[in-house]
Amino acid sequence: MTETRLRDAMPTAIGTPPDAVAPILQVQNLHTHFFTGEGIVHAVDGASFAVHPGKTLGIVGESGCGKSVAAKSILQIVDKPGRIVDGEILYTYTDKSGRYRHENILSLPSDSRQMKSIRGGEISMIFQEPMSSFSPIHSVGNQLTETIRLHTDMDQRTAREAAIEWLSRVGIPNPARRVEEYPYQMSGGQCQRAMIAMALSTNPRILIADEPTTALDVTTQAQILNLLQRLQAEQGMAMIFITHDLGVIAEVADEVAVMYLGRVVERAPVQEIFRNPQHPYTRALLTSIPSIEAQPRQRLPTISGSIPHPQNRPPGCPFHPRCPEYMAGTCEQKEPQLASVGTNHEVSCFLYPGC
Amino acid sequence: MQENVVLQVNNLKKYFPVESGFLKRQVGEVRAVDDVSFAIAQGETVSLVGESGCGKTTTSRCVIRAIQPTGGEILYRTEAGKVVDLAKLSMNEIRPLRRGFQMVFQDPFSSLNPRMTIFDIVSEPLRVNNIGSRAEREDRVAELLKLVGLRGEYMQRFPHAFSGGQRQRIGIARALAASPRLIVADEPVSALDVSVQAQVLNLMMDLQDELGLTYLFVSHDLSVVNQISNRVIVMYVGRVAEIGPPQALFKDPKHPYTAALITSLPKPDPFNRSDRQIPEGEVANPANPPSGCYFHPRCPFAIDRCRQETPALEEIAPGRAVSCHRARELQLFEQVEG
Numbered sequence A: 001m002t003e004t005r006l007r008d009a010m011p012t013a014i015g016t017p018p019d020a021v022a023p024i025l026q027v028q029n030l031h032t033h034f035f036t037g038e039g040i041v042h043a044v045d046g047a048s049f050a051v052h053p054g055k056t057l058g059i060v061g062e063s064g065c066g067k068s069v070a071a072k073s074i075l076q077i078v079d080k081p082g083r084i085v086d087g088e089i090l091y092t093y094t095d096k097s098g099r100y101r102h103e104n105i106l107s108l109p110s111d112s113r114q115m116k117s118i119r120g121g122e123i124s125m126i127f128q129e130p131m132s133s134f135s136p137i138h139s140v141g142n143q144l145t146e147t148i149r150l151h152t153d154m155d156q157r158t159a160r161e162a163a164i165e166w167l168s169r170v171g172i173p174n175p176a177r178r179v180e181e182y183p184y185q186m187s188g189g190q191c192q193r194a195m196i197a198m199a200l201s202t203n204p205r206i207l208i209a210d211e212p213t214t215a216l217d218v219t220t221q222a223q224i225l226n227l228l229q230r231l232q233a234e235q236g237m238a239m240i241f242i243t244h245d246l247g248v249i250a251e252v253a254d255e256v257a258v259m260y261l262g263r264v265v266e267r268a269p270v271q272e273i274f275r276n277p278q279h280p281y282t283r284a285l286l287t288s289i290p291s292i293e294a295q296p297r298q299r300l301p302t303i304s305g306s307i308p309h310p311q312n313r314p315p316g317c318p319f320h321p322r323c324p325e326y327m328a329g330t331c332e333q334k335e336p337q338l339a340s341v342g343t344n345h346e347v348s349c350f351l352y353p354g355c
Numbered sequence B: 001m002q003e004n005v006v007l008q009v010n011n012l013k014k015y016f017p018v019e020s021g022f023l024k025r026q027v028g029e030v031r032a033v034d035d036v037s038f039a040i041a042q043g044e045t046v047s048l049v050g051e052s053g054c055g056k057t058t059t060s061r062c063v064i065r066a067i068q069p070t071g072g073e074i075l076y077r078t079e080a081g082k083v084v085d086l087a088k089l090s091m092n093e094i095r096p097l098r099r100g101f102q103m104v105f106q107d108p109f110s111s112l113n114p115r116m117t118i119f120d121i122v123s124e125p126l127r128v129n130n131i132g133s134r135a136e137r138e139d140r141v142a143e144l145l146k147l148v149g150l151r152g153e154y155m156q157r158f159p160h161a162f163s164g165g166q167r168q169r170i171g172i173a174r175a176l177a178a179s180p181r182l183i184v185a186d187e188p189v190s191a192l193d194v195s196v197q198a199q200v201l202n203l204m205m206d207l208q209d210e211l212g213l214t215y216l217f218v219s220h221d222l223s224v225v226n227q228i229s230n231r232v233i234v235m236y237v238g239r240v241a242e243i244g245p246p247q248a249l250f251k252d253p254k255h256p257y258t259a260a261l262i263t264s265l266p267k268p269d270p271f272n273r274s275d276r277q278i279p280e281g282e283v284a285n286p287a288n289p290p291s292g293c294y295f296h297p298r299c300p301f302a303i304d305r306c307r308q309e310t311p312a313l314e315e316i317a318p319g320r321a322v323s324c325h326r327a328r329e330l331q332l333f334e335q336v337e338g
């Protein structure tokens, strides 16, 4: 199965074939704003990141920095009164006729057939609250069967067997019996397993996981992380893993995008982010996490102040009011851009030339 | 009770009835807290840690007598030095003692009344206890706000104007208003962002040193608990699995559940991605717990005795107690010499 998936990701007909490291999804300068009664919320304000085939991009940042809105923008499922106002989302794929395509999927109308087949088919998503992603009035099995039928040509009986097979793959005991259960009858961990089954049952090429373990206990979280990593290896899919937890990032990500107030402020391979962080925000974040190995009763280094509401976005570099490296006359005047500071390592901060 | 002890909990139990059907007949009980004992000395921070539903909140709500325990003792030393059993006192008898123990809550968004000003919120414990005139209360609130790192001018504002971290500071100021000796904090930093979490933890430690406060700190986060505690109590399904100082406990756990919690924790170190042995299965249901040791269905070291006999909490070294039949023979983590 792994092999066919990997081959699927390659171009089979016309178009310029991408090289092995070309991203399958590239988000560029994305702006998604909410037009509320009290003003415009710049939830995502110039975010750029890329996802590579078979790899995991970790998106990390504190609450409200725009992680979920960025993810929903990819699928064009941003809640009202939000709107994608600028940017490109380049997706590389092979269409039904085997044609290789490289397309800005933001230009597809949200209700177009193509976008519908991408959403929940080629790119699927799991959420923090699995319970609320299921309908409470249908059994988990029926919802899973429906999803499979929608994206394949299986008949009812085969789809139901596939549903049971999936529940078993995600580690739900007695799947033939549990398939009848309703979401409220499952524990949080099992509901998340069922959600993963639903998201993967259409063999997506990209899985977006938005804080899939944040609501779970640590032992359950460890089980779900292992499960996701095993399934990713089996399916050969790419993953966008969103979390605020740097420990989880260190366990699952190949590449990391650090977000602050609607923008990606640093992106690099995961080891580089931990060994050689360059943005003052990334550095501060890494030193302020409490550790189980630290000497107890010691004060932690902190970042001063708190995250401003995106409605009151500071001018210039959005981090400047909290930044220990703040340079008056520069940081509040212009907006820094992402620029290369090393191999596959980009930062947006005026400490570095080119930003 | 030892002289320096502020709170001593003995064999605390809280069972909630499980009711069913139209007549609300009792069909069983949830053993939310089942025989929990610990003591906290003056100026010390003792933490309760464990996964959701293990009884941390229920224990802390019993301690401040927000709920009536089913059994056990809650011995509390009053400011005057008298020892009383909060579990046995009536609400009328507890009221005058209340200013001595205060609570800080998890959710800084719902724990502050949106229609009250910061002055009204922070001065509430003073008003309830009839302490000071209006002018004196204003001075006290200004002083408290300064203590928790907020500006005095904020007094006339409403909670919505503050961030999560600021609201948690306001919650702490309120808890400190009537000069309590014991603060019970239930997940006080769990809803905060990491950059703000560190600020609030530092603040709590500073206030403790400055005011000689005693903390019962509740959290599901082992790293946070390691940061703030003198001693840690690991709970599993309403019972104490293990007690000890944080570093001893986390470097050399003696209970297989403590070890399981630690190995499950994601490590912020991408250079050493662990092939970790994580526990299977899910937390037992406290309404229908397994026989013997509650952890036995998930425990890789379980023997027949574990299925039959409930292990008692036993002291295995000074300051360390474990409830596991095999605590003395098992070496769960490799120990580095030196």
Ligand SMILES: Nc1ncnc2c1ncn2[C@@H]1O[C@H](COP(=O)(O)OP(=O)(O)OP(=O)(O)O)[C@@H](O)[C@H]1O
Binding pocket: A034, A036, A041, A042, A043, A044, A061, A062, A063, A064, A065, A066, A067, A068, A069, A070, A079, A080, A081, A082, A244, A309, A310
């Ligand atoms: N429906 C909406 N209407 C108005 N503002 C919104 C809406 N949804 C999100 N926002 C705002 O957009 C910003 C980004 O929100 P988003 O949910 O993407 O954050 P996040 O990074 O996922 O945070 P968290 O870690 O809390 O999940 C926030 O300031 C949020 O308040």
Ligand SMILES: Nc1ncnc2c1ncn2[C@@H]1O[C@H](COP(=O)(O)OP(=O)(O)O)[C@@H](O)[C@H]1O
Binding pocket: B016, B017, B030, B031, B032, B033, B050, B051, B052, B053, B054, B055, B056, B057, B058, B059, B286
């Ligand atoms: N008021 C209540 N009625 C019935 N059961 C309760 C009540 N409060 C808590 N419980 C149950 O008691 C157990 C312990 O809960 P709690 O103390 O809130 O755990 P924790 O704070 O460790 O997550 C859980 O099984 C919970 O469902």
Ligand code: SF4
Binding pocket: B255, B256, B257, B293, B294, B295, B296, B297, B299, B300, B301, B302, B303, B306, B311, B323, B324, B325, B326, B327
């Ligand atoms: S008593 Fe037995 S089952 Fe319980 S933790 Fe110890 S070894 Fe495991």
Ligand SMILES: [Mg+2]
Binding pocket: A067, A068, A069, A210, A211
């Ligand atoms: Mg989110």
Ligand SMILES: [Mg+2]
Binding pocket: B056, B057, B058
């Ligand atoms: Mg709780």
